[in-house]
Amino acid sequence: MLGGKFDFGVMPILCLMVVVSLGPKGTFSEKAAREWSDKKVRLESSSEDVVKAVEEGETGVLPFENSLEGTVLRTVDLLAAHDILIKGEVVIEIDHCLLGYSGSEIREVVSHSQALRQCREYLTHELNNIDVRAVSSTAKAVELTKSEEELAAVAPREAANEYGLDILDEGIQDVKDNLTRFLVLGLEDCPPSGNDKTTLLFYVKDRPGSLYDSLGVFAERDINLTKLESRPSREKLGDYFFILDFEGHRKDKKFKKALVELKNHVRDLKILGSYPKATNPQNKK
Incomplete structure:
Protein backbone atom coordinates (compact mmCIF):
# COMPACT_ATOMS: atom_id res chain seq x y z
CA MET A 1 0.00 0.00 0.00
CA LEU A 2 1.03 3.63 -0.36
CA GLY A 3 3.16 5.12 2.34
CA GLY A 4 0.82 7.98 3.31
CA LYS A 5 -2.78 8.67 4.28
CA PHE A 6 -5.53 10.79 2.83
CA ASP A 7 -4.95 14.03 4.70
CA PHE A 8 -5.61 17.63 3.76
CA GLY A 9 -3.53 18.96 6.65
CA VAL A 10 -0.14 20.62 6.26
CA MET A 11 2.81 19.68 8.44
CA PRO A 12 4.64 22.43 10.33
CA ILE A 13 7.09 24.51 8.31
CA LEU A 14 10.70 24.01 9.42
CA CYS A 15 13.65 26.36 9.13
CA LEU A 16 15.60 24.87 6.26
CA MET A 17 19.18 26.03 5.80
CA VAL A 18 20.44 23.47 3.28
CA VAL A 19 19.19 22.11 -0.03
CA VAL A 20 20.16 18.47 -0.58
CA SER A 21 20.51 16.93 -4.03
CA LEU A 22 22.37 14.25 -5.97
CA GLY A 23 26.12 14.48 -6.41
CA PRO A 24 28.92 14.46 -7.10
CA LYS A 25 29.56 18.04 -8.24
CA GLY A 26 28.69 18.91 -11.81
CA THR A 27 25.37 17.05 -12.17
CA PHE A 28 22.15 18.51 -13.53
CA SER A 29 20.63 17.77 -10.11
CA GLU A 30 23.10 20.17 -8.50
CA LYS A 31 22.25 22.77 -11.14
CA ALA A 32 18.52 22.38 -10.40
CA ALA A 33 19.13 22.74 -6.65
CA ARG A 34 21.08 25.96 -7.20
CA GLU A 35 18.35 27.33 -9.46
CA TRP A 36 15.76 26.61 -6.77
CA SER A 37 17.55 28.35 -3.92
CA ASP A 38 20.64 30.39 -3.07
CA LYS A 39 21.06 28.37 0.12
CA LYS A 40 23.98 26.01 0.59
CA VAL A 41 23.71 22.84 -1.51
CA ARG A 42 24.81 19.53 -0.01
CA LEU A 43 25.29 16.62 -2.39
CA GLU A 44 24.43 13.03 -1.52
CA SER A 45 25.37 9.86 -3.37
CA SER A 46 21.87 8.39 -3.78
CA SER A 47 18.20 9.32 -4.04
CA GLU A 48 17.58 7.35 -0.84
CA ASP A 49 20.03 9.59 1.04
CA VAL A 50 18.28 12.69 -0.29
CA VAL A 51 14.91 11.38 0.94
CA LYS A 52 16.41 10.54 4.36
CA ALA A 53 17.64 14.14 4.65
CA VAL A 54 14.15 15.39 3.77
CA GLU A 55 12.63 13.21 6.49
CA GLU A 56 15.05 14.83 8.93
CA GLY A 57 13.78 18.31 8.03
CA GLU A 58 15.89 19.45 5.09
CA THR A 59 14.80 20.39 1.57
CA GLY A 60 15.66 17.89 -1.18
CA VAL A 61 15.74 18.07 -4.97
CA LEU A 62 15.34 14.96 -7.16
CA PRO A 63 14.81 14.46 -10.91
CA PHE A 64 11.25 13.44 -11.78
CA GLU A 65 10.79 13.36 -15.55
CA ASN A 66 12.60 14.12 -18.77
CA SER A 67 10.93 15.28 -21.97
CA LEU A 68 12.73 12.58 -24.00
CA GLU A 69 13.07 9.62 -21.64
CA GLY A 70 10.00 10.02 -19.44
CA THR A 71 9.55 9.50 -15.70
CA VAL A 72 12.40 8.77 -13.30
CA LEU A 73 10.87 5.66 -11.77
CA ARG A 74 13.11 5.54 -8.70
CA THR A 75 11.83 8.95 -7.61
CA VAL A 76 8.22 7.76 -8.01
CA ASP A 77 8.88 4.68 -5.89
CA LEU A 78 10.45 6.78 -3.13
CA LEU A 79 7.50 9.19 -3.12
CA ALA A 80 5.15 6.23 -2.77
CA ALA A 81 7.10 4.70 0.10
CA HIS A 82 7.92 7.77 2.24
CA ASP A 83 5.87 10.44 4.01
CA ILE A 84 7.32 13.48 2.30
CA LEU A 85 5.68 16.20 0.21
CA ILE A 86 6.41 18.11 -2.97
CA LYS A 87 6.84 21.82 -2.21
CA GLY A 88 8.01 23.00 -5.61
CA GLU A 89 9.43 22.10 -8.99
CA VAL A 90 12.27 23.27 -11.20
CA VAL A 91 12.45 22.72 -14.98
CA ILE A 92 15.87 23.08 -16.58
CA GLU A 93 17.16 22.67 -20.10
CA ILE A 94 19.45 19.69 -20.60
CA ASP A 95 22.27 20.71 -22.90
CA HIS A 96 24.68 17.80 -23.18
CA CYS A 97 28.31 18.37 -24.13
CA LEU A 98 31.14 16.01 -25.02
CA LEU A 99 33.98 16.66 -22.58
CA GLY A 100 37.56 15.47 -22.74
CA TYR A 101 41.06 16.56 -23.72
CA SER A 102 41.53 18.35 -27.03
CA GLY A 103 43.85 16.45 -29.34
CA SER A 104 43.45 13.11 -27.58
CA GLU A 105 42.27 10.02 -29.42
CA ILE A 106 38.92 9.01 -27.91
CA ARG A 107 38.41 5.27 -27.49
CA GLU A 108 35.37 5.24 -25.19
CA VAL A 109 32.51 7.56 -24.19
CA VAL A 110 31.11 7.32 -20.67
CA SER A 111 28.06 8.86 -18.98
CA HIS A 112 24.86 8.12 -17.09
CA SER A 113 22.62 5.72 -19.02
CA GLN A 114 19.88 8.32 -19.46
CA ALA A 115 22.33 10.90 -20.85
CA LEU A 116 23.65 8.31 -23.30
CA ARG A 117 20.11 7.53 -24.46
CA GLN A 118 19.39 11.22 -24.95
CA CYS A 119 22.44 11.47 -27.25
CA ARG A 120 21.92 8.18 -29.11
CA GLU A 121 21.93 9.66 -32.63
CA TYR A 122 25.08 11.68 -32.06
CA LEU A 123 26.94 8.73 -30.55
CA THR A 124 25.82 6.46 -33.38
CA HIS A 125 26.53 8.73 -36.34
CA GLU A 126 29.33 11.03 -35.15
CA LEU A 127 31.23 8.56 -32.96
CA ASN A 128 30.20 5.30 -34.57
CA ASN A 129 33.46 3.43 -33.96
CA ILE A 130 33.76 4.30 -30.29
CA ASP A 131 32.58 2.15 -27.37
CA VAL A 132 29.97 3.55 -24.98
CA ARG A 133 29.78 2.70 -21.26
CA ALA A 134 27.16 3.66 -18.67
CA VAL A 135 28.28 4.84 -15.22
CA SER A 136 26.43 6.04 -12.12
CA SER A 137 26.22 9.76 -13.02
CA THR A 138 27.39 12.36 -15.51
CA ALA A 139 29.75 13.69 -12.84
CA LYS A 140 31.24 10.21 -12.31
CA ALA A 141 31.85 10.09 -16.07
CA VAL A 142 33.74 13.38 -15.88
CA GLU A 143 35.82 12.14 -12.94
CA LEU A 144 36.86 9.08 -14.96
CA THR A 145 37.60 11.18 -18.03
CA LYS A 146 39.81 13.54 -16.03
CA SER A 147 42.15 10.66 -15.20
CA GLU A 148 42.11 8.91 -18.62
CA GLU A 149 42.87 10.90 -21.76
CA GLU A 150 41.34 8.26 -24.04
CA LEU A 151 37.90 8.74 -22.46
CA ALA A 152 35.27 11.36 -23.22
CA ALA A 153 32.22 12.16 -21.10
CA VAL A 154 28.69 13.24 -21.95
CA ALA A 155 27.99 15.82 -19.26
CA PRO A 156 26.78 19.38 -18.52
CA ARG A 157 28.83 22.32 -19.72
CA GLU A 158 29.40 23.38 -16.10
CA ALA A 159 31.32 20.16 -15.42
CA ALA A 160 34.09 21.20 -17.84
CA ASN A 161 35.18 24.07 -15.61
CA GLU A 162 34.63 22.05 -12.45
CA TYR A 163 36.96 19.25 -13.57
CA GLY A 164 39.33 21.08 -15.91
CA LEU A 165 38.24 19.45 -19.18
CA ASP A 166 37.73 20.80 -22.69
CA ILE A 167 34.36 21.05 -24.43
CA LEU A 168 34.89 18.89 -27.51
CA ASP A 169 31.34 19.37 -28.83
CA GLU A 170 28.13 20.88 -27.48
CA GLY A 171 24.39 20.50 -27.91
CA ILE A 172 24.81 16.82 -28.76
CA GLN A 173 21.40 15.65 -27.48
CA ASP A 174 19.07 14.19 -30.12
CA VAL A 175 16.36 16.80 -29.53
CA LYS A 176 17.31 20.39 -28.77
CA ASP A 177 14.24 21.08 -26.65
CA ASN A 178 15.35 18.65 -23.94
CA LEU A 179 13.92 19.47 -20.51
CA THR A 180 14.05 17.76 -17.13
CA ARG A 181 11.59 18.46 -14.32
CA PHE A 182 12.98 18.27 -10.78
CA LEU A 183 10.84 18.05 -7.65
CA VAL A 184 11.59 20.06 -4.53
CA LEU A 185 10.76 17.92 -1.50
CA GLY A 186 10.07 18.72 2.13
CA LEU A 187 7.76 18.03 5.06
CA GLU A 188 5.30 20.70 3.94
CA ASP A 189 3.80 21.88 0.69
CA CYS A 190 2.83 25.46 -0.20
CA PRO A 191 -0.29 27.62 0.19
CA PRO A 192 -2.21 28.50 -2.98
Missing part, protein backbone atom coordinates in the same frame (compact mmCIF):
# COMPACT_ATOMS: atom_id res chain seq x y z
CA SER A 193 -0.38 30.88 -5.31
CA GLY A 194 -2.98 31.12 -8.08
CA ASN A 195 -0.81 29.12 -10.50
CA ASP A 196 -0.43 25.72 -8.89
CA LYS A 197 -0.11 22.03 -9.60
CA THR A 198 -1.04 19.05 -7.41
CA THR A 199 0.49 15.58 -7.57
CA LEU A 200 -1.10 12.45 -6.12
CA LEU A 201 -0.85 8.66 -6.16
CA PHE A 202 -3.81 6.30 -6.06
CA TYR A 203 -4.86 2.68 -6.42
CA VAL A 204 -8.16 1.99 -8.18
CA LYS A 205 -10.64 -0.53 -6.84
CA ASP A 206 -10.68 -4.00 -8.43
CA ARG A 207 -13.85 -3.62 -10.51
CA PRO A 208 -14.72 -2.67 -14.11
CA GLY A 209 -14.74 1.05 -14.82
CA SER A 210 -12.90 2.09 -11.65
CA LEU A 211 -10.24 4.10 -13.48
CA TYR A 212 -12.92 5.71 -15.67
CA ASP A 213 -14.90 6.71 -12.58
CA SER A 214 -11.79 8.07 -10.87
CA LEU A 215 -10.79 10.26 -13.80
CA GLY A 216 -14.38 11.38 -14.29
CA VAL A 217 -14.13 13.25 -10.99
CA PHE A 218 -11.74 15.66 -12.69
CA ALA A 219 -13.49 15.79 -16.07
CA GLU A 220 -16.82 16.73 -14.49
CA ARG A 221 -15.19 19.76 -12.86
CA ASP A 222 -13.14 20.80 -15.89
CA ILE A 223 -9.87 20.11 -14.04
CA ASN A 224 -6.94 19.71 -16.39
CA LEU A 225 -4.75 16.64 -15.92
CA THR A 226 -1.14 17.16 -17.01
CA LYS A 227 0.28 13.74 -16.15
CA LEU A 228 -1.14 10.23 -15.73
CA GLU A 229 1.05 7.16 -15.51
CA SER A 230 0.83 3.69 -14.01
CA ARG A 231 3.53 2.05 -11.92
CA PRO A 232 3.77 -1.51 -10.49
CA SER A 233 3.07 -1.61 -6.76
CA ARG A 234 5.97 -4.07 -6.32
CA GLU A 235 3.67 -6.14 -4.11
CA LYS A 236 2.24 -8.62 -6.62
CA LEU A 237 2.02 -9.16 -10.37
CA GLY A 238 -0.68 -7.07 -12.02
CA ASP A 239 -1.08 -4.65 -9.09
CA TYR A 240 -0.49 -1.03 -10.13
CA PHE A 241 -0.90 2.45 -8.77
CA PHE A 242 -1.31 5.66 -10.77
CA ILE A 243 0.58 8.91 -10.42
CA LEU A 244 -1.36 11.97 -11.52
CA ASP A 245 -0.76 15.73 -11.85
CA PHE A 246 -3.58 18.24 -12.16
CA GLU A 247 -3.60 22.01 -12.49
CA GLY A 248 -4.83 23.59 -9.28
CA HIS A 249 -4.23 23.56 -5.52
CA ARG A 250 -5.73 20.88 -3.30
CA LYS A 251 -6.91 23.47 -0.75
CA ASP A 252 -9.00 25.46 -3.25
CA LYS A 253 -12.70 24.63 -2.95
CA LYS A 254 -13.26 23.00 -6.34
CA PHE A 255 -10.22 20.77 -6.08
CA LYS A 256 -10.86 19.86 -2.46
CA LYS A 257 -14.33 18.59 -3.37
CA ALA A 258 -12.90 16.60 -6.27
CA LEU A 259 -10.42 14.85 -4.00
CA VAL A 260 -13.11 14.01 -1.45
CA GLU A 261 -15.17 12.38 -4.22
CA LEU A 262 -12.09 10.65 -5.64
CA LYS A 263 -11.61 8.90 -2.30
CA ASN A 264 -14.93 7.12 -2.90
CA HIS A 265 -13.67 5.60 -6.16
CA VAL A 266 -10.16 4.47 -5.15
CA ARG A 267 -8.70 1.87 -2.86
CA ASP A 268 -5.92 4.08 -1.54
CA LEU A 269 -4.95 7.70 -2.11
CA LYS A 270 -1.85 9.67 -1.20
CA ILE A 271 -1.60 13.42 -1.78
CA LEU A 272 2.00 14.27 -2.61
CA GLY A 273 1.57 18.02 -2.42
CA SER A 274 0.41 21.21 -4.09
CA TYR A 275 3.00 23.70 -5.29
CA PRO A 276 3.59 26.58 -7.73
CA LYS A 277 4.11 25.49 -11.32
CA ALA A 278 7.62 26.02 -12.65
CA THR A 279 8.29 28.34 -15.56
CA ASN A 280 9.28 26.55 -18.74
CA PRO A 281 12.77 27.88 -19.56
CA GLN A 282 11.89 27.84 -23.27
CA ASN A 283 9.24 30.47 -22.61
CA LYS A 284 11.93 32.88 -21.41
CA LYS A 285 13.58 32.95 -24.81
Whole structure:
Protein backbone atom coordinates (compact mmCIF):
# COMPACT_ATOMS: atom_id res chain seq x y z
CA MET A 1 0.00 0.00 0.00
CA LEU A 2 1.03 3.63 -0.36
CA GLY A 3 3.16 5.12 2.34
CA GLY A 4 0.82 7.98 3.31
CA LYS A 5 -2.78 8.67 4.28
CA PHE A 6 -5.53 10.79 2.83
CA ASP A 7 -4.95 14.03 4.70
CA PHE A 8 -5.61 17.63 3.76
CA GLY A 9 -3.53 18.96 6.65
CA VAL A 10 -0.14 20.62 6.26
CA MET A 11 2.81 19.68 8.44
CA PRO A 12 4.64 22.43 10.33
CA ILE A 13 7.09 24.51 8.31
CA LEU A 14 10.70 24.01 9.42
CA CYS A 15 13.65 26.36 9.13
CA LEU A 16 15.60 24.87 6.26
CA MET A 17 19.18 26.03 5.80
CA VAL A 18 20.44 23.47 3.28
CA VAL A 19 19.19 22.11 -0.03
CA VAL A 20 20.16 18.47 -0.58
CA SER A 21 20.51 16.93 -4.03
CA LEU A 22 22.37 14.25 -5.97
CA GLY A 23 26.12 14.48 -6.41
CA PRO A 24 28.92 14.46 -7.10
CA LYS A 25 29.56 18.04 -8.24
CA GLY A 26 28.69 18.91 -11.81
CA THR A 27 25.37 17.05 -12.17
CA PHE A 28 22.15 18.51 -13.53
CA SER A 29 20.63 17.77 -10.11
CA GLU A 30 23.10 20.17 -8.50
CA LYS A 31 22.25 22.77 -11.14
CA ALA A 32 18.52 22.38 -10.40
CA ALA A 33 19.13 22.74 -6.65
CA ARG A 34 21.08 25.96 -7.20
CA GLU A 35 18.35 27.33 -9.46
CA TRP A 36 15.76 26.61 -6.77
CA SER A 37 17.55 28.35 -3.92
CA ASP A 38 20.64 30.39 -3.07
CA LYS A 39 21.06 28.37 0.12
CA LYS A 40 23.98 26.01 0.59
CA VAL A 41 23.71 22.84 -1.51
CA ARG A 42 24.81 19.53 -0.01
CA LEU A 43 25.29 16.62 -2.39
CA GLU A 44 24.43 13.03 -1.52
CA SER A 45 25.37 9.86 -3.37
CA SER A 46 21.87 8.39 -3.78
CA SER A 47 18.20 9.32 -4.04
CA GLU A 48 17.58 7.35 -0.84
CA ASP A 49 20.03 9.59 1.04
CA VAL A 50 18.28 12.69 -0.29
CA VAL A 51 14.91 11.38 0.94
CA LYS A 52 16.41 10.54 4.36
CA ALA A 53 17.64 14.14 4.65
CA VAL A 54 14.15 15.39 3.77
CA GLU A 55 12.63 13.21 6.49
CA GLU A 56 15.05 14.83 8.93
CA GLY A 57 13.78 18.31 8.03
CA GLU A 58 15.89 19.45 5.09
CA THR A 59 14.80 20.39 1.57
CA GLY A 60 15.66 17.89 -1.18
CA VAL A 61 15.74 18.07 -4.97
CA LEU A 62 15.34 14.96 -7.16
CA PRO A 63 14.81 14.46 -10.91
CA PHE A 64 11.25 13.44 -11.78
CA GLU A 65 10.79 13.36 -15.55
CA ASN A 66 12.60 14.12 -18.77
CA SER A 67 10.93 15.28 -21.97
CA LEU A 68 12.73 12.58 -24.00
CA GLU A 69 13.07 9.62 -21.64
CA GLY A 70 10.00 10.02 -19.44
CA THR A 71 9.55 9.50 -15.70
CA VAL A 72 12.40 8.77 -13.30
CA LEU A 73 10.87 5.66 -11.77
CA ARG A 74 13.11 5.54 -8.70
CA THR A 75 11.83 8.95 -7.61
CA VAL A 76 8.22 7.76 -8.01
CA ASP A 77 8.88 4.68 -5.89
CA LEU A 78 10.45 6.78 -3.13
CA LEU A 79 7.50 9.19 -3.12
CA ALA A 80 5.15 6.23 -2.77
CA ALA A 81 7.10 4.70 0.10
CA HIS A 82 7.92 7.77 2.24
CA ASP A 83 5.87 10.44 4.01
CA ILE A 84 7.32 13.48 2.30
CA LEU A 85 5.68 16.20 0.21
CA ILE A 86 6.41 18.11 -2.97
CA LYS A 87 6.84 21.82 -2.21
CA GLY A 88 8.01 23.00 -5.61
CA GLU A 89 9.43 22.10 -8.99
CA VAL A 90 12.27 23.27 -11.20
CA VAL A 91 12.45 22.72 -14.98
CA ILE A 92 15.87 23.08 -16.58
CA GLU A 93 17.16 22.67 -20.10
CA ILE A 94 19.45 19.69 -20.60
CA ASP A 95 22.27 20.71 -22.90
CA HIS A 96 24.68 17.80 -23.18
CA CYS A 97 28.31 18.37 -24.13
CA LEU A 98 31.14 16.01 -25.02
CA LEU A 99 33.98 16.66 -22.58
CA GLY A 100 37.56 15.47 -22.74
CA TYR A 101 41.06 16.56 -23.72
CA SER A 102 41.53 18.35 -27.03
CA GLY A 103 43.85 16.45 -29.34
CA SER A 104 43.45 13.11 -27.58
CA GLU A 105 42.27 10.02 -29.42
CA ILE A 106 38.92 9.01 -27.91
CA ARG A 107 38.41 5.27 -27.49
CA GLU A 108 35.37 5.24 -25.19
CA VAL A 109 32.51 7.56 -24.19
CA VAL A 110 31.11 7.32 -20.67
CA SER A 111 28.06 8.86 -18.98
CA HIS A 112 24.86 8.12 -17.09
CA SER A 113 22.62 5.72 -19.02
CA GLN A 114 19.88 8.32 -19.46
CA ALA A 115 22.33 10.90 -20.85
CA LEU A 116 23.65 8.31 -23.30
CA ARG A 117 20.11 7.53 -24.46
CA GLN A 118 19.39 11.22 -24.95
CA CYS A 119 22.44 11.47 -27.25
CA ARG A 120 21.92 8.18 -29.11
CA GLU A 121 21.93 9.66 -32.63
CA TYR A 122 25.08 11.68 -32.06
CA LEU A 123 26.94 8.73 -30.55
CA THR A 124 25.82 6.46 -33.38
CA HIS A 125 26.53 8.73 -36.34
CA GLU A 126 29.33 11.03 -35.15
CA LEU A 127 31.23 8.56 -32.96
CA ASN A 128 30.20 5.30 -34.57
CA ASN A 129 33.46 3.43 -33.96
CA ILE A 130 33.76 4.30 -30.29
CA ASP A 131 32.58 2.15 -27.37
CA VAL A 132 29.97 3.55 -24.98
CA ARG A 133 29.78 2.70 -21.26
CA ALA A 134 27.16 3.66 -18.67
CA VAL A 135 28.28 4.84 -15.22
CA SER A 136 26.43 6.04 -12.12
CA SER A 137 26.22 9.76 -13.02
CA THR A 138 27.39 12.36 -15.51
CA ALA A 139 29.75 13.69 -12.84
CA LYS A 140 31.24 10.21 -12.31
CA ALA A 141 31.85 10.09 -16.07
CA VAL A 142 33.74 13.38 -15.88
CA GLU A 143 35.82 12.14 -12.94
CA LEU A 144 36.86 9.08 -14.96
CA THR A 145 37.60 11.18 -18.03
CA LYS A 146 39.81 13.54 -16.03
CA SER A 147 42.15 10.66 -15.20
CA GLU A 148 42.11 8.91 -18.62
CA GLU A 149 42.87 10.90 -21.76
CA GLU A 150 41.34 8.26 -24.04
CA LEU A 151 37.90 8.74 -22.46
CA ALA A 152 35.27 11.36 -23.22
CA ALA A 153 32.22 12.16 -21.10
CA VAL A 154 28.69 13.24 -21.95
CA ALA A 155 27.99 15.82 -19.26
CA PRO A 156 26.78 19.38 -18.52
CA ARG A 157 28.83 22.32 -19.72
CA GLU A 158 29.40 23.38 -16.10
CA ALA A 159 31.32 20.16 -15.42
CA ALA A 160 34.09 21.20 -17.84
CA ASN A 161 35.18 24.07 -15.61
CA GLU A 162 34.63 22.05 -12.45
CA TYR A 163 36.96 19.25 -13.57
CA GLY A 164 39.33 21.08 -15.91
CA LEU A 165 38.24 19.45 -19.18
CA ASP A 166 37.73 20.80 -22.69
CA ILE A 167 34.36 21.05 -24.43
CA LEU A 168 34.89 18.89 -27.51
CA ASP A 169 31.34 19.37 -28.83
CA GLU A 170 28.13 20.88 -27.48
CA GLY A 171 24.39 20.50 -27.91
CA ILE A 172 24.81 16.82 -28.76
CA GLN A 173 21.40 15.65 -27.48
CA ASP A 174 19.07 14.19 -30.12
CA VAL A 175 16.36 16.80 -29.53
CA LYS A 176 17.31 20.39 -28.77
CA ASP A 177 14.24 21.08 -26.65
CA ASN A 178 15.35 18.65 -23.94
CA LEU A 179 13.92 19.47 -20.51
CA THR A 180 14.05 17.76 -17.13
CA ARG A 181 11.59 18.46 -14.32
CA PHE A 182 12.98 18.27 -10.78
CA LEU A 183 10.84 18.05 -7.65
CA VAL A 184 11.59 20.06 -4.53
CA LEU A 185 10.76 17.92 -1.50
CA GLY A 186 10.07 18.72 2.13
CA LEU A 187 7.76 18.03 5.06
CA GLU A 188 5.30 20.70 3.94
CA ASP A 189 3.80 21.88 0.69
CA CYS A 190 2.83 25.46 -0.20
CA PRO A 191 -0.29 27.62 0.19
CA PRO A 192 -2.21 28.50 -2.98
CA SER A 193 -0.38 30.88 -5.31
CA GLY A 194 -2.98 31.12 -8.08
CA ASN A 195 -0.81 29.12 -10.50
CA ASP A 196 -0.43 25.72 -8.89
CA LYS A 197 -0.11 22.03 -9.60
CA THR A 198 -1.04 19.05 -7.41
CA THR A 199 0.49 15.58 -7.57
CA LEU A 200 -1.10 12.45 -6.12
CA LEU A 201 -0.85 8.66 -6.16
CA PHE A 202 -3.81 6.30 -6.06
CA TYR A 203 -4.86 2.68 -6.42
CA VAL A 204 -8.16 1.99 -8.18
CA LYS A 205 -10.64 -0.53 -6.84
CA ASP A 206 -10.68 -4.00 -8.43
CA ARG A 207 -13.85 -3.62 -10.51
CA PRO A 208 -14.72 -2.67 -14.11
CA GLY A 209 -14.74 1.05 -14.82
CA SER A 210 -12.90 2.09 -11.65
CA LEU A 211 -10.24 4.10 -13.48
CA TYR A 212 -12.92 5.71 -15.67
CA ASP A 213 -14.90 6.71 -12.58
CA SER A 214 -11.79 8.07 -10.87
CA LEU A 215 -10.79 10.26 -13.80
CA GLY A 216 -14.38 11.38 -14.29
CA VAL A 217 -14.13 13.25 -10.99
CA PHE A 218 -11.74 15.66 -12.69
CA ALA A 219 -13.49 15.79 -16.07
CA GLU A 220 -16.82 16.73 -14.49
CA ARG A 221 -15.19 19.76 -12.86
CA ASP A 222 -13.14 20.80 -15.89
CA ILE A 223 -9.87 20.11 -14.04
CA ASN A 224 -6.94 19.71 -16.39
CA LEU A 225 -4.75 16.64 -15.92
CA THR A 226 -1.14 17.16 -17.01
CA LYS A 227 0.28 13.74 -16.15
CA LEU A 228 -1.14 10.23 -15.73
CA GLU A 229 1.05 7.16 -15.51
CA SER A 230 0.83 3.69 -14.01
CA ARG A 231 3.53 2.05 -11.92
CA PRO A 232 3.77 -1.51 -10.49
CA SER A 233 3.07 -1.61 -6.76
CA ARG A 234 5.97 -4.07 -6.32
CA GLU A 235 3.67 -6.14 -4.11
CA LYS A 236 2.24 -8.62 -6.62
CA LEU A 237 2.02 -9.16 -10.37
CA GLY A 238 -0.68 -7.07 -12.02
CA ASP A 239 -1.08 -4.65 -9.09
CA TYR A 240 -0.49 -1.03 -10.13
CA PHE A 241 -0.90 2.45 -8.77
CA PHE A 242 -1.31 5.66 -10.77
CA ILE A 243 0.58 8.91 -10.42
CA LEU A 244 -1.36 11.97 -11.52
CA ASP A 245 -0.76 15.73 -11.85
CA PHE A 246 -3.58 18.24 -12.16
CA GLU A 247 -3.60 22.01 -12.49
CA GLY A 248 -4.83 23.59 -9.28
CA HIS A 249 -4.23 23.56 -5.52
CA ARG A 250 -5.73 20.88 -3.30
CA LYS A 251 -6.91 23.47 -0.75
CA ASP A 252 -9.00 25.46 -3.25
CA LYS A 253 -12.70 24.63 -2.95
CA LYS A 254 -13.26 23.00 -6.34
CA PHE A 255 -10.22 20.77 -6.08
CA LYS A 256 -10.86 19.86 -2.46
CA LYS A 257 -14.33 18.59 -3.37
CA ALA A 258 -12.90 16.60 -6.27
CA LEU A 259 -10.42 14.85 -4.00
CA VAL A 260 -13.11 14.01 -1.45
CA GLU A 261 -15.17 12.38 -4.22
CA LEU A 262 -12.09 10.65 -5.64
CA LYS A 263 -11.61 8.90 -2.30
CA ASN A 264 -14.93 7.12 -2.90
CA HIS A 265 -13.67 5.60 -6.16
CA VAL A 266 -10.16 4.47 -5.15
CA ARG A 267 -8.70 1.87 -2.86
CA ASP A 268 -5.92 4.08 -1.54
CA LEU A 269 -4.95 7.70 -2.11
CA LYS A 270 -1.85 9.67 -1.20
CA ILE A 271 -1.60 13.42 -1.78
CA LEU A 272 2.00 14.27 -2.61
CA GLY A 273 1.57 18.02 -2.42
CA SER A 274 0.41 21.21 -4.09
CA TYR A 275 3.00 23.70 -5.29
CA PRO A 276 3.59 26.58 -7.73
CA LYS A 277 4.11 25.49 -11.32
CA ALA A 278 7.62 26.02 -12.65
CA THR A 279 8.29 28.34 -15.56
CA ASN A 280 9.28 26.55 -18.74
CA PRO A 281 12.77 27.88 -19.56
CA GLN A 282 11.89 27.84 -23.27
CA ASN A 283 9.24 30.47 -22.61
CA LYS A 284 11.93 32.88 -21.41
CA LYS A 285 13.58 32.95 -24.81
